[in-house]
Amino acid sequence: MIVTTENNINYQRIEQAIRYLEENFQRQPELDEVAKQVHLSPFHFQRIFTEWAGISPKRFLQFLTVGFLKEKLKESKNLMDAAEKAGLSSQSRIYDLFTTLEAVTPQEYKLQGSGIQIHHGFYETTFGLALIGVTERGICWLSFLDTDAEPRIELEKMKTHWHNSVFNEDLEMTGGFINQIFNRTNSKQPLRVFAKGTNFQIKVWEALLKIPMGRVTTYQTIASSIRSPKAMQAVGSAVGSNHIAYLIPCHRVIRKDGVLGEYRWSAARKKSLIGWEMAKAECP
Numbered sequence: 001m002i003v004t005t006e007n008n009i010n011y012q013r014i015e016q017a018i019r020y021l022e023e024n025f026q027r028q029p030e031l032d033e034v035a036k037q038v039h040l041s042p043f044h045f046q047r048i049f050t051e052w053a054g055i056s057p058k059r060f061l062q063f064l065t066v067g068f069l070k071e072k073l074k075e076s077k078n079l080m081d082a083a084e085k086a087g088l089s090s091q092s093r094i095y096d097l098f099t100t101l102e103a104v105t106p107q108e109y110k111l112q113g114s115g116i117q118i119h120h121g122f123y124e125t126t127f128g129l130a131l132i133g134v135t136e137r138g139i140c141w142l143s144f145l146d147t148d149a150e151p152r153i154e155l156e157k158m159k160t161h162w163h164n165s166v167f168n169e170d171l172e173m174t175g176g177f178i179n180q181i182f183n184r185t186n187s188k189q190p191l192r193v194f195a196k197g198t199n200f201q202i203k204v205w206e207a208l209l210k211i212p213m214g215r216v217t218t219y220q221t222i223a224s225s226i227r228s229p230k231a232m233q234a235v236g237s238a239v240g241s242n243h244i245a246y247l248i249p250c251h252r253v254i255r256k257d258g259v260l261g262e263y264r265w266s267a268a269r270k271k272s273l274i275g276w277e278m279a280k281a282e283c284p
Helices: 011-025 031-037 041-055 055-061 065-076 079-087 107-114 151-161 171-182 201-206 220-223 231-242 267-282
Strands: 099-104 117-125 128-135 138-144 166-169 191-196
Touching: 011 031, 011 041, 011 055, 011 128, 011 267, 031 041, 041 055, 041 267, 055 065, 055 267, 099 107, 099 201, 117 138, 117 151, 117 171, 128 151, 128 171, 138 151, 171 191, 201 220, 201 231, 220 231
Parallel strands: 099 191, 117 166, 138 191
Antiparallel strands: 117 128, 128 138
């Protein structure tokens, strides 16, 4: 069963508009042209995009240009300083989710993880359809689905990752977490995530949690922050292995040349996430 929220904006059209703007940004297409691409009137398109992002489509795209992102990388060169200045709490000027990480290695899970209860559900979110899994120890899964993706296959991915667990669809229980994550309800309450990974992956994910909302950093900076400056490829692999989207913000890691790069849940969604967060940081 898939639950849609009343406040969900048609993310597929937003994403399509972002793609079109990016492909044609150099010639600065007019609002009418972009609206036509997503089959909306200019007035309706401008309204839903501004409601979603808080800024105009063109301003949004400026956040995703290489030059702008390079400047952001300079600001966030020292990851620890950036995290400290942002506060990573509800009291920060920049809104963010204060997330704590509890993790187990595959071996620990093999020995102790049998029978873990995982409640799950599918929901429409600010960034499209998502699957969430929750245990008593925290959120253990959060993934986005493309428009043509089969929900059943995504559910099987979660079951494969947490193969010794017991699964139960519980929309009432998991829906509360979705609201807290994407609709900012109870934002002062810290969220816990429960992850399974190697010791190295866990170190990388802990470093990702220190990247404030509205900021970006590089794979090289992450590698240096965990005292493995030469382990660039391993860091990239660990970032790509993250199975708790958005909360462990692997989307905030980009290439040092300012190019956003790939993303487990589509490059277009990565652009949407980064641009949306920068817009919220600019206009808290």
